[in-house]
Amino acid sequence: xxxxxxxxxxxxxxxxxxxxxxxxxxxxxxxxxxxxxxxxxxxxxxxxxxxxxxxxxxxxxxxxxxxxxxxxxxxxxxxxxxxxxxxxxxxxxxxxxxxxxxxxxxxxxxxxxxxxxxxxxxxxxxxxxxxxxxxxxxxxxxxxxxxxxxxxxxxxxxxxxxxxxxxxxxxxxxxxxxxxxxxxxxxxxxxxxxxxxxxxxxxxxxxxxxxxxxxxxxxxxxxxxxxxxxxxxxxxxxxxxxxxxxxxxxxxxxxxxxxxxxxxxxxxxxxxxxxxxxxxxxxxxxxxxxxxxxxxxxxxxxxxxxxxxxxxxxxxxxxxxxxxxxxxxxxxxxxxxxxxxxxxxxxxxxxxxxxxxxxxxxxxxxxxx
Amino acid sequence: xxxxxxxxxxxxxxxxxxxxxxxxxxxxxxxxxxxxxxxxxxxxxxxxxxxxxxxxxxxxxxxxxxxxxxxxxxxxxxxxxxxxxxxxxxxxxxxxxxxxxxxxxxxxxxxxxxxxxxxxxxxxxxxxxxxxxxxxxxxxxxxxxxxxxxxxxxxxxxxxxxxxxxxxxxxxxxxxxxxxxxxxxxxxxxxxxxxxxxxxxxxxxxxxxxxxxxxxxxxxxxxxxxxxxxxxxxxxxxxxxxxxxxxxxxxxxxxxxxxxxxxxxxxxxxxxxxxxxxxxxxxxxxxxxxxxxxxxxxxxxxxxxxxxxxxxxxxxxxxxxxxxxxxxxxxxxxxxxxxxxxxxxxxxxxxxxxxxxxxxxxxxxxxxxxxxxxxxxxxxxxxxxxxxxxxxxxxxxxxxxxxxxxx
Numbered sequence: 001x002x003x004x005x006x007x008x009x010x011x012x013x014x015x016x017x018x019x020x021x022x023x024x025x026x027x028x029x030x031x032x033x034x035x036x037x038x039x040x041x042x043x044x045x046x047x048x049x050x051x052x053x054x055x056x057x058x059x060x061x062x063x064x065x066x067x068x069x070x071x072x073x074x075x076x077x078x079x080x081x082x083x084x085x086x087x088x089x090x091x092x093x094x095x096x097x098x099x100x101x102x103x104x105x106x107x108x109x110x111x112x113x114x115x116x117x118x119x120x121x122x123x124x125x126x127x128x129x130x131x132x133x134x135x136x137x138x139x140x141x142x143x144x145x146x147x148x149x150x151x152x153x154x155x156x157x158x159x160x161x162x163x164x165x166x167x168x169x170x171x172x173x174x175x176x177x178x179x180x181x182x183x184x185x186x187x188x189x190x191x192x193x194x195x196x197x198x199x200x201x202x203x204x205x206x207x208x209x210x211x212x213x214x215x216x217x218x219x220x221x222x223x224x225x226x227x228x229x230x231x232x233x234x235x236x237x238x239x240x241x242x243x244x245x246x247x248x249x250x251x252x253x254x255x256x257x258x259x260x261x262x263x264x265x266x267x268x269x270x271x272x273x274x275x276x277x278x279x280x281x282x283x284x285x286x287x288x289x290x291x292x293x294x295x296x297x298x299x300x301x302x303x304x305x306x307x308x309x310x311x312x313x314x315x316x317x318x319x320x321x322x323x324x325x326x327x328x329x330x331x332x333x334x335x336x337x338x339x340x341x342x343x344x345x346x347x348x349x350x351x352x353x354x355x356x357x358x359x360x361x362x363x364x365x366x367x368x369x
Numbered sequence: 370x371x372x373x374x375x376x377x378x379x380x381x382x383x384x385x386x387x388x389x390x391x392x393x394x395x396x397x398x399x400x401x402x403x404x405x406x407x408x409x410x411x412x413x414x415x416x417x418x419x420x421x422x423x424x425x426x427x428x429x430x431x432x433x434x435x436x437x438x439x440x441x442x443x444x445x446x447x448x449x450x451x452x453x454x455x456x457x458x459x460x461x462x463x464x465x466x467x468x469x470x471x472x473x474x475x476x477x478x479x480x481x482x483x484x485x486x487x488x489x490x491x492x493x494x495x496x497x498x499x500x501x502x503x504x505x506x507x508x509x510x511x512x513x514x515x516x517x518x519x520x521x522x523x524x525x526x527x528x529x530x531x532x533x534x535x536x537x538x539x540x541x542x543x544x545x546x547x548x549x550x551x552x553x554x555x556x557x558x559x560x561x562x563x564x565x566x567x568x569x570x571x572x573x574x575x576x577x578x579x580x581x582x583x584x585x586x587x588x589x590x591x592x593x594x595x596x597x598x599x600x601x602x603x604x605x606x607x608x609x610x611x612x613x614x615x616x617x618x619x620x621x622x623x624x625x626x627x628x629x630x631x632x633x634x635x636x637x638x639x640x641x642x643x644x645x646x647x648x649x650x651x652x653x654x655x656x657x658x659x660x661x662x663x664x665x666x667x668x669x670x671x672x673x674x675x676x677x678x679x680x681x682x683x684x685x686x687x688x689x690x691x692x693x694x695x696x697x698x699x700x701x702x703x704x705x706x707x708x709x710x711x712x713x714x715x716x717x718x719x720x721x722x723x724x725x726x727x728x729x730x731x732x733x734x735x736x737x738x739x740x741x742x743x744x745x746x747x748x749x750x751x752x753x754x755x756x757x758x759x760x761x762x763x764x765x766x767x768x769x770x771x772x773x774x775x776x
Binding site: 004090091094095102107108110111112114115118119120122123124125127128130131132133134136137140141143144145146147148149150151152153154155158161165168169171172174240241242243356357 | 624
């Protein structure tokens with residue numbers, strides 16, 4: 001079988017409660033969850049939009065905070081690259097972002113304005129901010145990226161699927177590079193679901209709502225060579241499953257097979273996995289389910305593998321969670337590349353297990369320094 | 370799996386204001402019927418009588434599992450998927466479920482149910498919207514609804530590039546087949562009309578008061594509508610293996626973004642359209658001269674129609690004046706995320722039944738829109754290769770090229 005063309009991760013961007021930038025997320029992970037500050041139930045990990053350095057960005061209608069997150073993260077981590085592109089390069093760079101809830105708050109605000117105040121008082125210029133493609137096209141607009149602009153909304157695995165879509169677009173030769181990831185914010189709907197989990201949890205742990213943005217810059221081998229950017233990791237594969245609720249009879253077997261398939265399709269061996277970035281968020285039953293899946297797949301090796309549960313720091317970030325786990329995984333592999341005791345074939349596994357029955361597994365391979 | 374594997378259409382399903390099923394759809398299109406009528410909303414809008422395209426409940430209910438609690442867009446999607454699978458002769462129980470996938474394109478998904486639920490929540494102080502399950506996600510997850518309804522376990526994605534989403538769904542489905550990820554893909558487009566949708570279009574003066582008149586000098590906008598359509602796509606080798614009837618070939622596709630802001634008004638800036646066109650041609654391995662029919666986005670809005678006309682002149686050169694252009698939104702209204710899929714079905718019907726569908730409501734030529742728009746009457750004729758355009762609010766572009774299947 002012909003091997004798929006390589007897709008490299010050459011940059012990462014993030015905005016979370018840890019601060020702006022992928023490094024801020026990593027630094028917080030290195031310090032541990034306790035350093036994120038005290039939290040009382042029901043706590044949330046909310047990002048303050050007032051701290052976003054959005055100067056110089058295009059005006060944002062009605063202070064759209066989700067798009068502000070995204071543009072600020074990109075500006076912080078990838079701004080130099082994105083603003084230095086030629087027109088020819090911009091024609092071959094696409095954007096794909098996943099979100100479980102999209103611009104729900106904007107949508108509801110528009111709906112309430114229309115029903116309460118009447119259609120005459122609805123601001124027509126705010127309508128585009130209610131659309132599910134708003135953030136994606138805003139990124140294309142901000143950096144004049146004429147490649148495909150693709151919003152993905154397949155529930156809580158939307159962010160990982162966006163990354164998979166981006167990799168496929170590069171592998172097919174459609175794009176040379178992709179801005180790919182996910183975003184989501186806290187709203188009444190997702191917070192109320194987490195509250196339901198909290199009040200029914202048999203354990204003393206519970207998920208904490210979070211919000212943010214996680215983005216990867218993916219490039220083809222040719223684009224890496226042309227740009228001179230250092231590959232941080234190589235994208236392997238993503239495998240997703242639907243209707244996979246943790247209490248279904250065959251859920252564990254299906255999830256375990258999805259992980260095995262991702263590892264296999266990603267071109268690595270199970271023994272290459274040196275770190276797992278799980279979906280665990282404090283929901284005791286779901287966390288137990290994921291632990292069983294990983295135990296079934298990785299067996300005794302699990303004891304020697306680094307497990308990095310990033311939601312302990314970021315909170316449950318919904319559609320942004322998977323991409324944020326990817327940002328951390330890529331950073332891990334980039335650091336591991338300089339560590340002599342880590343093999344050249346080191347790989348990292350990202351799992352996303354959503355309360356909407358979505359399950360996804362993504363694999364990255366390390367790039368030797 | 371070869372990267373050059375050809376992708377073919379082996380089944381179609383339609384649920385639309387013009388009829389349910391491909392025969393009813395074809396007959397209505399060929400006759401130049403309108404699916405637009407007065408529609409009701411619980412809140413006032415800019416028009417005393419709001420007009421749109423509605424699908425009668427009885428047209429899709431028989432195809433939706435009675436026990437399924439689905440939003441309206443999900444019901445439309447499931448019904449059209451049922452029709453398409455039957456048309457393709459595919460019984461999910463006789464295929465490997467993990468090799469049949471779904472990609473749905475939508476703009477608003479199950480927004481109407483979400484709006485109703487939210488309003489109940491506000492008025493009654495009830496529990497938060499549908500907190501018992503994932504249904505309260507505003508867009509719903511139409512792709513999952515279809516996979517659950519038919520037991521499909523292959524790739525499953527929901528794409529929301531507004532009015533271009535249908536062609537995006539075709540492109541993603543084809544890419545998944547080319548990559549060997551699935552044997553059969555359902556490319557689905559589905560949408561219904563939500564209040565926010567109506568508010569936005571009327572306040573932006575994009576909704577016409579009475580009718581949609583693409584490319585007419587006095588066009589006043591589009592008419593929002595609802596519907597769903599499905600193409601069953603397979604690799605050529607897979608279709609031949611199961612002796613499927615091949616209807617047409619998906620020859621190429623290309624996507625791009627205008628990157629010009631949400632209210633881009635420069636009708637001469639067609640750069641992104643030309644990028645998508647170039648990609649579609651490269652994929653199809655044809656020259657512009659091979660295009661002998663165009664299924665236009667043709668939304669009936671002033672700027673869009675003018676820009677699309679300019680793009681076609683640039684893309685096709687002098688031949689643009691001789692290539693018939695069809696805009697079926699004049700009959701259907703604008704079904705948003707479903708539009709490109711409904712137009713894709715119309716393209717395949719044009720290729721198989723040798724009828725180019727008319728652009729109705731065309732009365733006064735616009736000097737800035739001066740191509741052959743098939744005014745008001747269908748035209749018979751052999752068509753080999755069709756370009757189908759879809760453009761989304763915000764600047765999404767997705768183009769697909771279909772070719773007649775001659776065996």
